[in-house]
Amino acid sequence: MTEHRPRIYVSDHDGPDPHTTHPAHEYIELCGGPLDGxxxxxxxxxxxxxxxxxxxxxxxxxxxxxxxADYEPSTGEAGRWNWLGDVP
Structure with a gap:
């Protein structure tokens, strides 16, 4: 069974491996909407x-x-941002 690694959001699709986190970096999870997970x-x-x-x-x-996609910090859980909606 392969390990599931979450995708890292990058607006530049020519950027680094979208599944590689860096130990010195801090990440939050996007919840809901088009970038969920x-x-x-x-x-x-x-x-x-x-x-x-x-x-x-x-x-x-x-x-x-x-x-x-508009995301804001979750009021109930640290480390998560919740989707509010989409804008042009």
Missing amino acids: QLLDITRLTAEERTTGALLITSHGPHGPGGR
């Missing part, structure tokens, strides 16, 4: 950015390529 590297986010969330580029939402 992916991990987001928040290592370089400021404290304010970590509390407000992010609009993440995705081609899997209703707005097609270039659309954004």
Whole structure:
């Protein structure tokens, strides 16, 4: 049986292996929406950015390529951001 490794969110599809985490980095899980189950590297986010969330580029939402998925930190669970909806 193969081990399931979550996909790492990257907006650049020419980027590094989408399944490789780095030990010195901090990740949160995206929950719901088009990026459900992916991990987001928040290592370089400021404290304010970590509390407000992010609009993440995705081609899997209703707005097609270039659309954004809106995620914000979960109020009930650290390490998770919940999907709020999609924007163009």
